Amino acid sequence: xxxxxxxxxxxxxxxxxxxxxxxxxxxxxxxxxxxxxxxxxxxxxxxxxxxxxxxxxxxxxxxxxxxxxxxxxxxxxxxxxxxxxxxxxxxxxxxxxxxxxxxxxxxxxxxxxxxxxxxxxxxxxxxxxxxxxxxxxxxxxxxxxxxxxxxxxxxxxxxxxxxxxxxxxxxxxxxxxxxxxxxxxxxxxxxxxxxxxxxxxxxxxxxxxxxxxxxxxxxxxxxxxxxxxxxxxxxxxxxxxxxxxxxxxxxxxxxxxxxxxxxxxxxxxxxxxxxxxxxxxxxxxxxxxxxxxxxxxxxxxxxxxxxxxxxxxxxxxxxxxxxxxxxx
Amino acid sequence: xxxxxxxxxxxxxxxxxxxxxxxxxxxxxxxxxxxxxxxxxxxxxxxxxxxxxxxxxxxxxxxxxxxxxxxxxxxxxxxxxxxxxxxxxxxxxxxxxxxxxxxxxxxxxxxxxxxxxxxxxxxxxxxxxxxxxxxxxxxxxxxxxxxxxxxxxxxxxxxxxxxxxxxxxxxxxxxxxxxxxxxxxxxxxxxxxxxxxxxxxxxxxxxxxxxxxxxxxxxxxxxxxxxxxxxxxxxxxxxxxxxxxxxxxxxxxxxxxxxxxxxxxxxxxxxxxxxxxxxxxxxxxxxxxxxxxxxxxxxxxxxxxxxxxxxxxxxxxxxxxxxxxxxxxxxxxxxxxxxxxxxxxxxxxxxxxxxxxxxxxxxxxxxxxxxxxxxxxxxxxxxxx
Numbered sequence: 020x021x022x023x024x025x026x027x028x029x030x031x032x033x034x035x036x037x038x039x040x041x042x043x044x045x046x047x048x049x050x051x052x053x054x055x056x057x058x059x060x061x062x063x064x065x066x067x068x069x070x071x072x073x074x075x076x077x078x079x080x081x082x083x084x085x086x087x088x089x090x091x092x093x094x095x096x097x098x099x100x101x102x103x104x105x106x107x108x109x110x111x112x113x114x115x116x117x118x119x120x121x122x123x124x125x126x127x128x129x130x131x132x133x134x135x136x137x138x139x140x141x142x143x144x145x146x147x148x149x150x151x152x153x154x155x156x157x158x159x160x161x162x163x164x165x166x167x168x169x170x171x172x173x174x175x176x177x178x179x180x181x182x183x184x185x186x187x188x189x190x191x192x193x194x195x196x197x198x199x200x201x202x203x204x205x206x207x208x209x210x211x212x213x214x215x216x217x218x219x220x221x222x223x224x225x226x227x228x229x230x231x232x233x234x235x236x237x238x239x240x241x242x243x244x245x246x247x248x249x250x251x252x253x254x255x256x257x258x259x260x261x262x263x264x265x266x267x268x269x270x271x272x273x274x275x276x277x278x279x280x281x282x283x284x285x286x287x288x289x290x291x292x293x294x295x296x297x298x299x300x301x302x303x304x305x306x307x308x309x310x311x312x313x314x315x316x317x318x319x320x321x322x323x324x325x326x327x328x329x330x331x332x333x334x335x336x337x338x339x340x341x342x343x344x345x346x347x
Numbered sequence: 348x349x350x351x352x353x354x355x356x357x358x359x360x361x362x363x364x365x366x367x368x369x370x371x372x373x374x375x376x377x378x379x380x381x382x383x384x385x386x387x388x389x390x391x392x393x394x395x396x397x398x399x400x401x402x403x404x405x406x407x408x409x410x411x412x413x414x415x416x417x418x419x420x421x422x423x424x425x426x427x428x429x430x431x432x433x434x435x436x437x438x439x440x441x442x443x444x445x446x447x448x449x450x451x452x453x454x455x456x457x458x459x460x461x462x463x464x465x466x467x468x469x470x471x472x473x474x475x476x477x478x479x480x481x482x483x484x485x486x487x488x489x490x491x492x493x494x495x496x497x498x499x500x501x502x503x504x505x506x507x508x509x510x511x512x513x514x515x516x517x518x519x520x521x522x523x524x525x526x527x528x529x530x531x532x533x534x535x536x537x538x539x540x541x542x543x544x545x546x547x548x549x550x551x552x553x554x555x556x557x558x559x560x561x562x563x564x565x566x567x568x569x570x571x572x573x574x575x576x577x578x579x580x581x582x583x584x585x586x587x588x589x590x591x592x593x594x595x596x597x598x599x600x601x602x603x604x605x606x607x608x609x610x611x612x613x614x615x616x617x618x619x620x621x622x623x624x625x626x627x628x629x630x631x632x633x634x635x636x637x638x639x640x641x642x643x644x645x646x647x648x649x650x651x652x653x654x655x656x657x658x659x660x661x662x663x664x665x666x667x668x669x670x671x672x673x674x675x676x677x678x679x680x681x682x683x684x685x686x687x688x689x690x691x692x693x694x695x696x697x698x699x700x701x702x703x704x705x706x707x708x709x710x711x712x713x714x715x716x717x718x719x720x721x722x723x724x725x726x727x728x729x730x731x732x
Contacts, residue, residue: 066447067374074371079399096448103449104367148444149378265444 035160053137057127075152125239144219170223238284377461431463432493462521498641515730516688528674528690530647557599577609646682
């Protein structure tokens, strides 16, 4: 394990707060940058995220070339609100509509690759209460200022909202510490240096994202890290401290379901990488129990898992991007 | 028709085009807590924002007021001030989180006074988009220590030490669009507190109750004769006290304001209330105290002052109904120093001083448009007559 990685490839967002320099570097590298918000019922937060990014990183400083919202079929006003601020809003089901339809964050991220045009794509969750443009420029910094780094991942001091204007100063990352980190420690210790492997904010070059499969649900972050690590190694990755991220808290049962998916993704990946052999089929249902009228009742949650192949294997994508690249 | 009136529809459209910048400024500034006397972080952020858009001079003055000066083309014309107070009534000290939709912005303090602050900071960008240059320097200030016990100290200090004459001033408040304030009451804001020392309880035959003693004070205040001219009123606006339903209250307080068209009348009434407090204090042998929190002088611009006429015309032209009422803002300090000034509202909203305070986004564009139009008018001499 390269123990120097954490020193050399860990940054703080403040190192990249000179936006003029970032814009100059972007122009020198002649790259286009897309920002993607995956959404599902985010009417309370999406407008603020769009407004701040657009104001600070498009109007004031031309760092982003486009902002795109990919929605999983929100039943609230998310799409209408986003459209009112003049960004491109897509329903995931309407992108590559002939493909089998799935619902999940990973699906949105994968399909975003088809509708965005940036050479660099930044993904930011749409439920961040304390959104700030550092979330985007922090992730862009290492991608623009170095030639080697092709993928950046956020980490935070994460308070969790526990009520109106009440915050618990520490917490979050429970699934990371109880599930992902032990698994990485067991099989891929190099990846333990990524402090928050499940953070929802990351950025990278299209050439990276188009070459890896995307899990459609909670497993997207775990699978992505494992695939990038396996294909290109740790040195193409960096992590950026974005300070605080305030987000919605999830109950233990929801975290349990998340953990189920992450473990399954991990085991599938590690098996396909021929690191272990699993001699039985894994189940697709998470079974939890609730006390109802003094009786324990099972809550059976089907968590069927799907994965999209590397998008560059999709003919329409190849037609749109690879052909163009060949001509260039 | 005057140039600035003709330009109003274009102003509204151009301002709407950069709504993201304005809303972003409102949110990023408003989310930084700034209770009165703890405004430093917000002040620093405000100056940073002004510096980012190349405002000619940006600084925090010796007293703590953040200031930005956009240099005018004239060497001789006095400056014009645009002011929005920096502090909020809310005592929340953790970062706040505003919510934005396509129609509204909501969160603590947005209507007092984050929206106005965000607009103040957006003005340099707005002037650029509207291609406006002024002969006078435009001084953008967000005075600290404005509310409650702050007693407008920030703006008082600023104007006491400002070295040159001032041509005019616009004071910005988040709400309500259409307000055109050009006078303030003489006002004395005070608190009466009653405190009963615990060790004395055993020695008294009848244990005094702080709430009932304040009730005596209130009844005595209500018995004061108030003249119809000069118009005068005493508003008892706050009350607190006691501990439990079945326990004698040891502490209680009321907050009130004497408001009058005449400073002298306000002082006379204040003296009367001081006598009431002393009398009741002696009668019940408790600790009854009268504390003055803040005061304002009664000041006004004449209703036919060209600045008021001009502001009224602009609002009419924008299709906004005009209303006037007395203002407790920095306005009174400018007027007291004989500087023509008015207070304007930026937009409409609800729940002004609650956690779910809300302002509307669309009316804001008209509310902002009145600022460059009025600055053009003042720059052309409307206050110099």
